[in-house]
Amino acid sequence: MAEEERIIQINIEEEMKSAYIDYSMSVIVSRALPDVRDGLKPVHRRVLFGMNELGVTYNKPYKKSARIVGEVLGKFHPHGDSSVYFAMVRMAQQWSLRYPMVDGQGNFGSVDGDSPAAMRYTEARLSRLADEMLNDIDKNTVDFQLNFDDSLSEPTVLPSRIPNLLINGSSGIAVGMATNMAPHNLTETIDGIVAYIEKRDITIPELMHFIKAPDFPTGAIIYGYQGVKEAFETGRGRVIIRAKAEIETDGGREKIIIREIPYMVNKAELIMKIAELVNEKKIEGISNVNDESDREGMRIVVDVKRDAISNVVLNHLYKNTALQSSFGVNNIALVKGRPKLLNLKDMIECFVEHRHEVVVRRTQYELDQAEKRAHILEGLIIASDNIDEVIAIIKAASSPDAARETLMKRFDLTEIQSRAVVDMRLRQLTGLEQDKLREEHSELMKLIAYLKEILASEELRMSIIKDELLEIKEKYGDARRTQIVYSSEEFNPEDFYADDEMIITVSHMGYIKRTPLAEFKTQSRGGVGSKGSTTRDEDFIEHIYPASMHNTMLFFTEKGRCFWLKVYEIPEGSKSSKGRAIQNLLNIDGDDKVKGFIKVKQLTDKEYVKKHFIIMATRQGIIKKSPLEDYSRPRQNGVIAITIKENDELIEARLTDGESEILMATRSGRAIRFPENKVRSIGRTGAGVRGVTLDDDNDAVVGMICVQDKNDHILVVSEKGFGKRSDLDDYRITNRGGKGVKTMKISEKTGALISIKNVTDDNDLMIINKSGITIRLAVAQIRVAGRATQGVRLINLDKKQDEIASVTRVKAEETEEIPEEILDLNNENTDLTDTTEESETENQ
Secondary structure (H helix, E strand, C coil): CCCCHCCCCCHHHHHHHHHHHHHHHHHHHHHHHHEEECCCCHHHHHHHHHHHHHHCCCCCCCCCHHHHHHHHHCCCCCCHHHHHHHHHHHCCCCCCCCCEEEEEEEECCCCCCCCCCCCCCCCCECCCHHHHCCCCCCCCCEEECCCCCCEEEEEEECCCCCCHHHCEEEEEEEECEEECCCCCCCHHHHHHHHHHHHHHCCHHHCCCCCCCCCCCCCCCEEEEEEHHHEEEHHHHEEEEEECEEEEECCCCEEEEEEEEEECCCHHHHHHHHHHHHHCCCCCCCCCEEEEECCCCCCCCEEEEEECCHHHHHHHHHHHHHEEEEEEEEEEEEECCCCECCHHHHHHHHHHHHHHHHHHHHHHHHHHHHHHHHHHHHHHHHHHHHHHHHHEEHHHHHHHHHHHHHHHHHHHHHCHHHHHHHHHHCCCCCCHHHHHHHHHHHHHHHHHHHHHHHHCCCCHHHHHHHHHHHHHHHHHHHCCCEEEEEEECCCCCHHCCCCEEEEEEEEECCCCCCCHHHHHCCCCCCCCCECCCHHHHHHHEEEEEEEECCCCCCEEECCCCEEEEEEEHCCCCCCCCCCCHHHHHHHCCCCCCEEEEEEECCCCCHHHHCCEEEEEEEEEEEEEEEEEEEHHHCCCCEEECCCCCCCCCEEEEEEEECCCCCCEECCCCCCCEEHHHHHHCCCCCCCCCCCCCCCCCCCCEEEEEECCCCCEEEEEEEECEEEEEEHHHHCEEEECCCCCCCCCCCCCCCCCCEEEEEEEEEEEEEEEEEEECCCEEEEECCCCCCCCCCCCECCCCCCCCCCCCCEEEEEEEECCCCCCCCCCCCCCCCCHHHHHHHHHHHHCC
């Protein structure tokens, strides 16, 4: 048998095992996993290096992508051209990389999944940030290796001044392992690295004060923090991302507007999926879906049917579509050529170690270059000091080599120095040039001393790394795009809401909303008012309450139950919007209504809770006092606050400190005043005691106030728009259970009493009538009158059948419009003339 025809017997199992291991290691190391130091896979590194070698930097003109791809293919990456082109395209896409490395010109695809144009049509160059990746690459800062045909050298890693692996992340599927690393904000990341440099034993929770969570290029919302925490601590975690959506009202119809979608979600496919679910009746309440995105930004509009609730529809979209997605963090990267699972601190540590090595090698290179130049300058200075003799030697020499030999012997120069002297130009013989030589040598010696100092001091090297990072942060740092919504059990969400003043509005049919107080402007007493909520014909605003965003609100219903809600959990609506059905926020019965609320800052403050009480009043004159502590543990389905008897209902609930004075007013225009300590405190399920005795079966309690400041005035308002304020001392203190004294002269003109409030000159009044008209006026405009007078007209009612629905007080705003002067007493709209006469009669 011929030599070349011999067959070697091998074990196929061993051969397959060996070949597969070789293949898998090749994929892991040379294709799929990023290097922890520069965060790049080989193809991306070669693209950036190839573009740098081609000279297409950020400050140079664009070049055709085909030319760049050819450069990279021909010199460094002998694979398919599409692999190089698509790697470059992804580095140019704003929605793929948080900080793009390539500045593209032309069609580079879209977030809808559109393919980029062919490479012959597009152009590209390096981005400014990519320049920082390649900075100092010519200063022996990194190792080089031969390319595929050993004809050129390519870097094994880039010097990278920026923590690219952290800020841009990476993803790849190798053999037997995969990586999926999330992008982060550059500003936060550099702050975290600087904190690590300053304190090497810093813990991951401490690092998380700086690097809060991933920051995706498409924005959206990180929903819940547990996955982020696990990813930072272990290198693995599941981060939930939600689209950023808001609800708008347009012509009485509600729309869900989606402005940001989760990372790596295809917008076109998302819209098709929503339409498909609507057609299959898997999601109800949607009439249409439109993509109104333009160059200004993303805008997906989901039209909600009139009878549907937008929040419910949105929750169904989150559950059934990619509007809520998860990003599975798996931080596997190559560390010294081996794949390793990394937590947050590991990645920072590896980057700092890399930067430290780069700074050392760069400093050594600069020192070597400086010493070489200093060596030459020393020779030139010796020559310039003996210039006549040097010239004579050179003139007398038969050849340049002979001149160099003579100079080396005569002045004890090295070959390099003698060569520099012989090559010296005539202009360097001038006095000015000789001074420059000495000056340059002096500066070089200082530089050499500084560079040696750097090499001798790790502390100084770390300071340089820190300064360079802060410079990068100053140049390229930006604001976070992805919002973080922390779960309530993990973090206090109040930290992410400004404690703004709000007006809480509850309609007769049970619609609730919060509206910023600033939307309401002060008007003059007697004005017609501004249009408030858009309500149904049979509906009207029944309750308006002032509160701030961080308040905890306790809702009390007419059946005597108590529910809890944070103000920021109440949907926000404009002054003209209808609001949301309160049944969607609280688990109250369909035939129950909210009648009162109490706002507290913190139910968890035990000292505060123990010192405060809740006073409740019913329409039939019953009053009850319970400790606030009984209501400090929120429950989903609420708790019994007071046992309500038949034909009675709760009308008011107030928070007190145990030292207040209570006033209860009735429809018949009477009021009773007694100290709070006349009512003993009882448990939640108690029924209470008699607070005021009513005149007859048609009479009822319309309000209760708890006065703590004796300087407060008592303001009463009737249903036909009349009101007045009186001194507290006009109401004598009695025992509870009596009929009280007259608080307003009631007539057909005034209508029955509807409200009683304690006010000061610093308050404004918010009045809403049953037709939805709102007026805001300053209490200071209402003069103080005797308790038995009729009062003045506060609001004009356009319709005879219209009546005031609700009255509340708010703090006066300095920024509000200045109220008009109090109207002339003879102004027919105010009815002040008649009232004055009646007042005098009453006082007599």
